[in-house]
Amino acid sequence: xxxxxxxxxxxxxxxxxxxxxxxxxxxxxxxxxxxxxxxxxxxxxxxxxxxxxxxxxxxxxxxxxxxxxxxxxxxxxxxxxxxxxxxxxxxxxxxxxxxxxxxxxxxxxxxxxxxxxxxxxxxxxxxxxxxxxxxxxxxxxxxxxxxxxxxxxxxxxxxxxxxxxxxxxxxxxxxxxxxxxxxxxxxxxxxxxxxxxxxxxxxxxxxxxxxxxxxxxxxxxxxxxxxxxxxxxxxxxxxxxxxxxxxxxxxxxxxxxxxxxxxxxxxxxxxxxxxxxxxxxxxxxxxxxxxxxxxxxxxxxxxxxxxxxxxxx
Numbered sequence: 001x002x003x004x005x006x007x008x009x010x011x012x013x014x015x016x017x018x019x020x021x022x023x024x025x026x027x028x029x030x031x032x033x034x035x036x037x038x039x040x041x042x043x044x045x046x047x048x049x050x051x052x053x054x055x056x057x058x059x060x061x062x063x064x065x066x067x068x069x070x071x072x073x074x075x076x077x078x079x080x081x082x083x084x085x086x087x088x089x090x091x092x093x094x095x096x097x098x099x100x101x102x103x104x105x106x107x108x109x110x111x112x113x114x115x116x117x118x119x120x121x122x123x124x125x126x127x128x129x130x131x132x133x134x135x136x137x138x139x140x141x142x143x144x145x146x147x148x149x150x151x152x153x154x155x156x157x158x159x160x161x162x163x164x165x166x167x168x169x170x171x172x173x174x175x176x177x178x179x180x181x182x183x184x185x186x187x188x189x190x191x192x193x194x195x196x197x198x199x200x201x202x203x204x205x206x207x208x209x210x211x212x213x214x215x216x217x218x219x220x221x222x223x224x225x226x227x228x229x230x231x232x233x234x235x236x237x238x239x240x241x242x243x244x245x246x247x248x249x250x251x252x253x254x255x256x257x258x259x260x261x262x263x264x265x266x267x268x269x270x271x272x273x274x275x276x277x278x279x280x281x282x283x284x285x286x287x288x289x290x291x292x293x294x295x296x297x298x299x300x301x302x303x304x305x306x307x308x309x310x311x312x313x
Contacts, residue, residue: 031067033164034060044072048079051089059095062142062160066102074098100143104156108148118289120187121146121155124197126285127186128157128179130277131270133303135175141300144284145293154197157183170218173208177266178273180205185270186281205266209259219258227255280306 005023007013017023032040037060045056063071075090077098082090101107113121125144132138139159146155159179168176184198213219214227274281284302288294294302 031065034064037063037066037071040068040071041075044075048075049089051091053092054090054095055092058092059099061162062096062099064161064164070102074102077101100149100158103158104149104153106149111148111154113148113154117154118146119285120191120195121197122285122288123186123190123281124183124195125155125157126281126288127182127184127189127270127274128201129182129299130281130284130303131182131185131273132157132159132175132179133299134273134277134308135178137169137172138175138179140296142296143293144288144299146288147292170212173212173218174262174266177205177208177263178270180208181263181267182270182274185267186274189271189274189278189281205263206259209262209266210255213258213262214255219255219262221254221258222251227251277306277308280308 003023010026018026038057041056041060050056059074063074066074074095075098078090078094081094081097085094087094125146129141129144132141139161142158142160144155144157148154149156180201181198183201184194187194187197213222217224217226280303283306284294284299287298287302291298
């Protein structure tokens, strides 16, 4: 008799279950790589009419981190979008919209925002995008939008890596923090004060900075030892990005000070980039207010016209 079982919490299993003769064969099903995503897309695309402009390899490249269920959902959403348009086939635009819906939630064009709020949101999102575009190690900007999505997002900046990322350098992580803080930096640069719109950005940036210092040995004062461990119960009320302290009070203080210093330096760098390229910030924000959404080509074209900070994409 062969008994199969599956779990997404192997850390809480009794060790007796994993002894030889029990569940002694373990198969880890991680998120698929580029080739795996393409093959999964081919499976779920069967029976669905795809237009000639659809390239599943391109869709696989644009969906790093997607699990099989996410990819199946993407194709189903694309089919629904095509059906609503009365189209006879699924086009590339349907799949791109479906990817954004899976990542950021459905569009909520019914949500009415004042002109002042739309202007602030536009500068906030362009701040994210422009800092990323001007940072050497940041992921390329795929789309910038001020169309509300999901439960809380009043705008969004979508960055997609050009390939699967298995390790990240310190420079890449710092550029991620800079990009996350770019929205708040743009608000302060333009309006002279900040808003509550950066709450989620600060949460993510702080989590990356704390992981760099406390777990990855990328700090100076904290040194090489790991000074924390992941919350062991992310499905039981905890957050998967929280860490439990595992050090003395003085060490914890040094970690906190170094995290604070890293955040401050990254914010200052983002602010300096936006201050230096303020005219470009205004130009892109104006275009975003006019069109509500800028795709990769439109955004890169605006940056290229200014002749500054052009990145190879």
